[in-house]
Amino acid sequence: MIDLMPETQPSAEAPPMGRRERKKAATRQAIADAALRLFLERGYDDVGIREIADEADVSTTTLFKHFPVKEALVFDEEADQEALLLAAVHDRPKGRSIPAALREHALRYRMAATGSDARFTAFFELIDTTPALRDYVQAMWLRHTEALAHAIAEECGLPEDDPGCTALAHFALEAPRAARGHDDPRRAVERAFDLLEHGWQPDPPKRTRPGGR
Amino acid sequence: MIDLMPETQPSAEAPPMGRRERKKAATRQAIADAALRLFLERGYDDVGIREIADEADVSTTTLFKHFPVKEALVFDEEADQEALLLAAVHDRPKGRSIPAALREHALRYRMAATGSDARFTAFFELIDTTPALRDYVQAMWLRHTEALAHAIAEECGLPEDDPGCTALAHFALEAPRAARGHDDPRRAVERAFDLLEHGWQPDPPKRTRPGGR
DNA sequence: CTCAACAAGTGCAACCGTTTCACTTTTGAA
DNA sequence: TTCAAAAGTGAAACGGTTGCACTTGTTGAG
Known part of the structure; x- marks a missing residue:
């Protein structure tokens, strides 16, 4: 429900799953769907774990095997999104700079939410009005930032805590986050990245050319 | 126990508290002291709320009247530190720029921890090795950042979400946070603020001179 | 001084997210 | 077929947190 990731590239990742993995994924999806539906209906705090498990017809034990904490039920695509983000850097067409790859990724995947689809609106309102979820997205954002910084550093052959990579x-x-709320978010993102691409020069380490591998 | 705030200015804030407020403060302190002692002895996760309350000789109800969540027991001076931070901006000597005031504050109050006092070391190790506390400090840092940005904006007569103020x-x-871990943290902070003071020019609003009030 | 009003503290039971444990069922592969 | 690992189960417990009805101490106005 509410697929935040538009149109995965047709040719991409389809390692044919066996029955087992398919069932597992189905269970997971059933749980996430039930949870989101109930949350949107009655509010995050007024829906209990046990009730969600019942609705998805699984035990609470199973639920927690799939989602480590209650908040994670709302962001069941987090892992995929992070993977996509890191892939955008790691698998970028050769010759393309990292900032350029990130810009493309931002425009492609992180702007979906800005459409005027009512379900998106409701989804974001749910988050914005629930302190527990606000805190969770904040922590999530930080995790992603660190993962990305790490990936960039590795890509450039820099130490994994290089400040430049962290900053980038x-x-x-x-x-993209700041762009939400702008009248033309797409344009705002473009602007920001224009600035970035001109300003950021990866500090070339000893003998690796920036952007090379 | 472990007073993170060295030497409050002698003349500052001493609105003579009545017996009531004094007792309240004492209770609060007793709780925080008991908590920190037990945490350092046995680890954050291995000490329960009920046990802390017992040790401080209060009910758990009372404990939660003073500290909204368990993590807050570790940072019982948070409110004071934030107040001090905001005061550093708001009450700075006239003519002094905001960055300069913040630099002085950083050097004065936020570097205490870098001393080689064994209790500080243990304190920070407790935090660094406890995920729940790491997360909490992160959220705390963000709250303080937002409060500071708000204070700066107000001081300059700028909109309260002005990006420049947020950035500052x-x-x-x-x-100061990044300076921890440097060989000479004090110097690192000085450097950072040197840069800042030269780089940052508050966008003068309609008719207010930057730094004026 | 007295007394009402209010703030602080109490004890207990409940709530709810989360974990543990011992257990059954499915599934993939040897 | 056989077997080990993976997925799922059910119930009970744990621990942080809250609600409630209550007592006690402090304060300030009359």
Whole structure:
């Protein structure tokens, strides 16, 4: 329900899952769907774990095997989104700079939410009005920032806590976030990344050319 | 126990508290002391709320009247520190720029921890090794950043979500944090603020001079 | 001084997210 | 077929947190 990821590239990732993995995924999806539906109906705090499990027809034990904490039920696509983000850097067409790859990724995947689809609106309102969820997205954002910084550093052959990489990662995730609320979010993101691509020069390490591998 | 705030200015704030407020403060302190002692002895996760309350000789109800969540027991001075931070901006000597005031504050109050006092070391190790506390400090840092940004904006007569103010607040709190781990943290902070003071020019609003009030 | 009003503290039971445990059922592969 | 690992179960417990009805101490106005 509410697929935040538009149109995965047709040719991409389809390692044919066996029955087992398919069933597992189905269970997971059933849980997430039930949870989101109930949350939207009655509010995050007024829906208990046990009730969600019942609705999805699984035990609470099973529920927690799939989602480590209650908040994670709302962001069941987090892992996929992070993977996509890191892939955008790691698998970018050769010759393309990292900022450029991040810009493309931002425009492609992180702007879906800005459409005027009513379900998106409700989804974001749910988050914005629930302190527990606000806190969770904040922590999530940080996790992604760190993962991205790490990936960039690795890509450039820099130490994994290189401040420049941290800053770039920070910026690349902050830009789309700040763009929400602008009249033309797409344009805002473009602007931010224009700035970034001109300003950011990866500090070339000893003998690796920036962007090379 | 473990007073993070060295030497409050002698003349500052001493609105003579009545017996009531004094007792309340004492209770609060007893709870925080008991909690920190037990945490350091046995680890954060291995000490329960009920046990802390017992040790401080209060009911758990009372404990939660003073500290909204378990993590807050570790940061019982948070409110004071935030107040001090905001005061550093608001009550700075006239003519002094905001960045300069923040630099002085950072050097004065936020570097206490870098001393080689064994209790500080243990305190920070407790935090660093407890995920729940790491998460909490992160959220705390964000709250303080937002409060500071708000205070700066108000001080300059700018809209309360002015990006420049947000950035300045962010930087001013990030600098001392990043300095931890440097060989000479004090110097690192000085450097960071040197940069900041030269770089940052508050966008003068309609008719207010920057730094004026 | 007295007394009402209010703030602080109490004890207990409940709530709810989360974990543990011992157990059954499915599934993939040897 | 056989077997081990993976997925799921059910119930009970744990621990942080809250609600409730209550007592006690402090304060300030009359």
